[in-house]
Amino acid sequence: MADMLPPALKPVSPQDWETLIDDFQYGGLRRHKWTSLSPVLLDLALSTILKRDFPLKLHLLLFLEEFSDSFFLEPIFLDRLLDSLRLVIQSPADGFHITLPLKDQFLVSTTSIFISLDIFNKFHIRYAESLVELLLIIVNRPNHGPDRQTRAVACECLRELERFYPCLLSDIAGHLWSLCQNERTHASQSYILLFTLVIHNIVALKSNVSVLNTSVPLVPFNVPQSLLAGGSSNSTNMGLNYKELRRAMAFLLESPQVLTPCGMVEFMAMITPVAISLELQPSMLKVQFFGMVSSYNPILCHVVLMLYLRFVDAFDGQESEIAHRLILMSREAQHYLVFRLLALHWLMGFNELISSGEVKKKKAMAVEMRLSFYPRVFDPLALKALKLDLLAFCSICIESLKSESALDAGKSVDKLFGDGLVSVSAFKWLPPGSTETAVAFRAFREFLIGGSSHSATDPSTIRTLLESTIFNTLQRMLVDMMLEYQRLVPVIVAFIDRLLGCQKHHWLGERLLQTFDENLIPKVKMDYKLVSCFPIFDRIAENNTIPPSRLLELLTKFMVFLVKKHGPDTGLKSWSQGSKVLGVCRTMLMHHHSSRLFCRLSRLLAFSCLYFPDLEVRDNARIYLRMLICIPGKKLRDMLNLGEQFLGISPSPHSSSFFNIQSPLTSHDLKKLRNVSSYVHLERVIPLLVRQSWSLSLSTFGVGNNKPDYLQGITDSESPGEEKDIDGSTDIQILETERIGQPQEPLRVMDSKISEILGTLRRHFSCIPDYRHMPGLKVKIFCTLRFESEPFNRVWGGVNSPASGVDGLDTLPAMYATVLNFSSSAPYGSIASYHIPFLLGEPPRNGYVSGESMPLDIVPVNSGPGEQKSFRAPVTIELEPREPTPGLLDVSIQTNSENGQIIRAQLHGISVGIEDMFLRAIAPPDTPVEAMPGYYSDLFTALWEACGTSSNTGRETFPLKGGKGIAAISGTRSVKLLEVTATSLIRATERYLAPFVVSVIGEPLVNIVKNSGIIRDVSWKDVASDSSPDASTSVSGFDGGPLHLTYFAGEDESESLVSTSKKTMGCFHILIFLPPRFHLLFQLEVCDISTLVQIRTDHWPCLAYIDDYLEALYLA
């Protein structure tokens, strides 16, 4: 295509050219498709322009100009371009084919193309020279009439060339000057501007040329050597010829009257630096140009301002005149709005300028002018906004002057603020989205922030701001506004948000919120409209610098209000408003430490979940309450945050994983589940004294029968009948009435002592609940649940995100909604499962010493209290034993990991020992506290008797609580000698059996026990009395021993060992109740080095464990 000759191409129509040009201007693909054709196109274009009757010549020239860089790649085209230009210029204008505008445009376009192509540096110098020469020839005919416009254009072309290649024309400056002086038509502006630029460049490059010298001929034109030698080499720069240049300046300064405003801008831009370089008197310029400030032409005013910027000192004293001009310009309704806005901007910029200089003067000026900044009724809102900015600026000036002089500042700042706002006061009743509102709040911010710019880091401004009257006024205003115009609350919230969002002014927003907390909350009216204030409450709730108590109190009151007002027609409203209250609560939960909220918030939530009429609100309140109580802060916030995700507000680090997994997800990965018990531990708080490894066999025996068969053996013959009655539902009632009718066995003859014993026993048994008819007695086993973070994370992939806070807690995994289920083969009845809402993993420890490597059942006792509580959840297992026997509990866990996986697994079992069955005997509820020791003592005596072999009570039966069941006592006795010192025995007793001790007998023992103070509220007997059980007689030879003070425990011990060899010191009576209705009685006859334990029980199987127990207790 490229080698096709242009004549061979079909003539291109003007329409085609238009399309082509459009394509180029459109860009993208439409332009791209022509790229390969550009040489042909150029060729075609150049020939088309020369055609006689082508209508789009100008357009085509502009096209070539705009896209020259994609056409003129070969020098040959430059030749053609120049030839064409010459041809056009030299043809006489016929007003039709060759018009003056065409000539002008051709000159401009060619110059533009040459400059774009960087003709000097990229092409042979002759191109540039021939163009300049052509232009100079045109220019060199001053005052020639018809082509004056073309001459002006040629001057502009030369100026543009001079601008890009400074000092190009400096050698012929003399000629240009004389041309300039001679030209008298309107083209003189272009001559003047050209000459000014030449002067400017000479001065700027400090070129030593004479501007008077005309020795170098105008044509032929040669590019100055200095330019060819490599741009602005300083070889010839010997210094400026000041005298000549000043003359030239004097000439130029006379000419501005002939310039158009636009020409003036150019002229001033060039003349100002020259004047500075030549050190002309600024007043010369001022006299000449300052008058332009009175022009209504904005660009001329601007020119004066530029001059002012350069010569601030020269205009000293005229600042206020300039300021007044600018204000006037902003008032001229004839102006386009944008110029009025610009004028105000200039004024503000102008103020900032002086501020760097004379602060006080500027401030005084601003204060003096403040009235003229008042917005007017018919000022467009844009103008009002800027005027309010200016007023804000004034108010700052007043504030700062206040400190210096005794100005009545407070009043006038407030007045300024108030007066300014009048112009947009409609914001109070217009819709919140109105422009007036936007302008008003923008003004609030301007007034508030005022001088504290974002870049300044001056801390003093913060203090002054806080103390400023405007801050106080605004605070009051906003509070009143919220009380009066609820529709503005969202706007105020946006206002606060903007302050909060700014690093520099964050504290201001906070401060305002604090004010609202203090002043708004106590004033709000308790009605349904309160809900409109909730957005601001939400912000208050979010801010943790504000104590939440006030807000919570208000919300509680509001909840009460909602509950009270609830009626048939307020259902939806109650729901909506109640939900909103909970929303604020939720915000609080997310942003405050739970401890701060706990009291009031829990009360609020508790109230809501109890009394709120709407079910959903109640439900939510309950959930929040649970969360508040159970889940520690950070995790709680994360959890609450998850919901937010849908609204796209604040992404939480866990969210992605949470939502990627289809939750809830039960893990079926057996590998994962297998080892759960190795890092999730359920442990007894108090470890058992005896490892009951063999207890299993016995308990299986018990479990085999639903009805413990040996129970029959130890109950009276009527008991089985009783049990049958219960199973057989038909005749229950009859039997019951029978029981009620004759509650007691037939009378027997017995002595008073026996009857006393029987009475005591009856009273005692009547307090024992019959588990078959009512909740039985429960045994509690205290445990803790904990798990290790590291293995947990490894398996369940908990929180892997790099901790958002350095706070270690954030990184720990957690288990949610854990349920522990228990089962046992031992006769423990049904065991309730235990729920743990939240548990945090233990932080990894070095070495995993405790817990993991050790077997569960011998966990060191002291490992518990040393640990941090928050990683251990207390678990209480409640058993309702049918028989007091040790056993094993199987434990299974079901829980949720943080990322929504459900974990189900078996944990290690929990051993239940015989000591777990130990309970205190139940005292009748009507027994006074002071009579307790006596009661227990009597009960002990009675049971001791009853369990004795020679018991007279063997045939007696005792009705249980509820009157349906009865029990009989069939006692067994046993003896054990413990070879242990009295001291250690007493200590062990005190430690493990203290609650069960009913009486202490014998003075030495009593003294020791009383001193330690652990065993209290028992009956103390100094000497064994007759009423004491038979064994007590052995203590009769009791030797009190010398009474002595002990200073050291060790000393006392050793001494007592020496002095009171084998004497009996006294004895303990210990009464242990074994659920469901059995008893274990110890009589510990304490001697110095050994103790004899007499044991009696009405549940013989327990003796099997007691032996081991006592050994572990006292001998271990």
Add this chain to the structure above:
Amino acid sequence: MSGGCSIRAIWILNSLDSVVFSRRFPVVEKRWQAACKSENENASEESFSYAVYSLLPADSELASAFVERKQREGSARGFGIRVSQSSKGSDSWVDDPITRHIVGLYINKGEEGENNLLWPLILHIKDDSLSSLLLDLPSITGAFMVAHAIGDIISADVTEPEVVVSASPSVGGLLDSLTGSIGISGISSRAKPVAAPVASSVPSNTAVAGAVAADAPKIGSRPLDKDALRTFISSSMPFGTPLDLSYSNIFTIKVNGFSSSDLPPPDLKQPAWKPYLYKGKQRMLFTVHETIHAAMYDRDEIPDNISVSGQINCRAELEGLPDVSFPLTGLNTAHVEGLSFHPCAQVPEHHADKQAVMFSPPLGNFVLMRYQATCSLGPPIKGFYQLSMVSEDKGAFLFKLHLMEGYKAPLTMEFCTVSMPFPRRRVVSFDGTPSIGTVSTTEHSVEWKIVTSGRGLSGRSIEATFPGTVTFAPWQTQRLSSSRSGFGIIADEDSDVETQNSNNVVNIEDFLMDKMSNDLPPADLEEPFCWQAYEYAKVSFKIVGASLSGMSIDPKAVSIYPAVKAPVDFSTQVTSGDYILWNTLGKCPSAAAEKA
């Protein structure tokens, strides 16, 4: 060489957001790129580099950037101040009304966003406020001048100031001067009377730097005269640097050219703004044109507010380059606040009570000076307007007006009309008879012609009363298709609150007010306030005979140098701008008085 004004490119977009005209200036572009290069080289040492996107976008890129901006900013103009919809980095984020005029465009070319304006880039470099930046940039000002000039051409709003010869119609501008003397005709652009600068009518083609953007362009009605535009641009700023923005000069030169008979003055330089010299019968014409803005409240707590903005239009048909001067008589500082002048005027440096103006007049009609003033006479129309809603759809109103009270001949009121606009309600019927004049209704207004043209009111004052009732169609809640810029902070539409509101309101007026103000569209930043929110009557009138500010020119005192015998004609006309009577019983916008 800072301080000049050059333009990189001009785009003109139509209302469909496509570029209908574009012009790039490669020379300015070259300079811009050089500046960017040096700036980036300097900036590279600092931590931030500006990634100046130095290439001009193609038309398609610009158009799409413009559309993108329109979406971002809510409308072609944008919000201007920061609202809830503003996004970071957008124009309205800057929070300054000027951003409705100076816009930023992000050209989507790969990853870099670019503002095709200079200022945001500079804003980053200098840690300075927007204001001082604008002060430093005459380019912006110049660009606005250019944009307005171009906008005028596009909308064919090329008007010359009106000069009135006594009772005869107005006299044309520069071309008429030339056609009178040289005899060229066929130029269609006849001067039209200047539209009264009403505050509510914003210039329809307000342009932004580098691009002419019009919210409601008139281009649709009229094909864009691209040739005229191209010629204008080529002549007024051949290399992108404006030299002369006077359309009439450029157009005349294009059409007329120069002949060898056009000789330059023998001893003086002919100014660039006066390419032709007048030849023919000599005379001078002055017209004082004043526009009255008034906010009449008829309330104790708010004083009425009347202001005059005036200008002296001039036409000097004088041969050669004479200087003209005259004293400004009647120029009392109490009434005239400030004067500004045509660039051709020599302004004495200090204001005095007696001030003389000297100027070398250009050819054709021009505005010699502008001024702001207060009324030296009383308000031409005084009185009150009361409208009270007796039911939801019916209002009773009462006018009581005094016209021309205290006005003496030769002051003549040519016409006077009062209109009650109800832009949001449809007028169904109307009842009542005025004491004088005639009444007509349109769908959304009631018009009361008190003085009709042809029966001017001269040398006497009249009193006019007009009681009546007006009935509207039932109120319908309008869900406005938000064609305008919404400043909405989208309020939580809480039904609870609304029902509460209506329960509490007892007064019917308040109830209606509440109802109507609920869905008021936000006003444009170019408006003084939300007009629709208020009830008012607008008075339009024309007064001739004398100015209301007292501004006047004594024809005998006009002196011309070199002396020449030329008759001087002086006339005045006063028209109403926003002359508003606020409903005394309703809400009204006001501003604090400037006088302490």
